[in-house]
Amino acid sequence: MPFCLPNHKTMIELSHVFKRYPSGNEALSDVSFSLAKGEMAFLTGHSGAGKSTLLKLISRIEQPTRGQIVVNKHNLSRLSRKRVPYFRREIGVVFQDNKLLNDRTIFDNVALPLIVAGITGDDMRKRVQAALDKVGLLARARSYPLTLSGGEQQRVGIARAITHRPALLIADEPTGNLDAAMSDEIIDLFRDFNDHGVTVLIATHELRHIDRLQKRVIALGRGHMVNVA
């Protein structure tokens, strides 16, 4: 299925997307693919292939030069600046560099997506505890990010990305600088979320996970689609 029209079963739909940076560097050219609701896929390619750019376009951190992107029924090019925060609450993003607030506790970091959405009190506390429990860090709730190991920090980032129960989970090299065992643990965590109905898209250059999980692969090479498996 190289191309399919967006419908209610589609989570991500890219058609003929181009992204050229003001520097003249063309990061993506003519990228089209779709991801169904409940699907899990790996986005692969060498560094510089455009994986990060693609994820930034899907999470509306950047906008394409040309082409259309529809995520969870939102046409991102028609999304007003005012609506962007509400769109972001429907997705969860795990960043390669975690993007944790180092002057706040693990608990406060994970609570952030709930607080900005106006969820407070017991409801908030329960959800944060559930998310931290899921990534096995409930005991560290009162610690600060810098007292945690790299793998633990990555797991805090994942807990933050799922605490508001998003329909779509995006991760940019979530296993970037972790050892094999820890990296497997993290990927298994994503598969677990996928088993619970969350659509998952992970950018990675580690082919080991792809072999291990047997999930769909979207490959990029120098900004172009290489193949859609």
Place this chain on the structure above:
Amino acid sequence: MKSYFTRHLQVLIATLGDLVRNPTATLLTITMIGVTLALPTGLYVGLLNLKQLSRGWHHGGSLSVYLKKGAPGQIIVSTISRLQGVRSARYISPEKGLQEFEQRSGFGSTLTTLHHNPLPGVVAITPDNTSPEALTTLVSILKTEPGVAHVQSNLAWLERLDAALALGHRLVVILGGLLGLAMILILANTTRVAVVSRATEIDIIRLVGGTDAFIRRPFLYAGALTGGLGALCALLLLEISLILLSGPVHVLDTLYASHYSLTGLGFRQAVKLLALGTLLGWLGARLAVGRQLRLGPR
């Protein structure tokens, strides 16, 4: 609705915490605003005191009508007191005038060396209306009365004082406007620095779906709080100045045997100043944070 208030309360408490955690910077800003606000407010209070003082003179600002020698004082007084615009008229005969003069001036013994009483009969008038226009009319009427030699009023002097007070008032308005602007700029700059120093945090809040309003809120609270505390500092500075001035004023007061004391800002005006400080602080923060958010990434 409840969660809305809870959220605002939480932001308010968090902002207070932030201010307390940086005591030096906070105190510096608050004092800067305090001085900025205390200047026009102090001038205003000074003006209020002058006005109060001159109002006292306006009250005692009776006209003095000097009668011709030998004019029938009692008859003239009864005519004058029936005139329009005259509230009361009191006749001071030459004898009584001499008596009062002896008592008050301390020149009593000198006067006894004179062979005759040099003082004319005087009618002291309290007018109904002390406005300059009304007084001018009354003076011109009084001058046409028979037996009247001379009418003396504090009119010209009061007019000059009124003009000076009006000028002072205008000055307070201009100075207040300028320093209000300065205060907005102080807070805009403080807020700009705060926004820049928290750029990473703002970025992350945006990435997890925080709205601009959510991001602005703590900065606006900080601005309003700093502005309000600055106004409180201004009130404090003013109160201290009044206490320092009250001693010398009291001495002056006793020397002039008047019943005057300094007044500060009333309760309502103090509340108004606090509200104004809070509002200007909010405004400064709003200007800066709005601009920074527009400049920043989305």
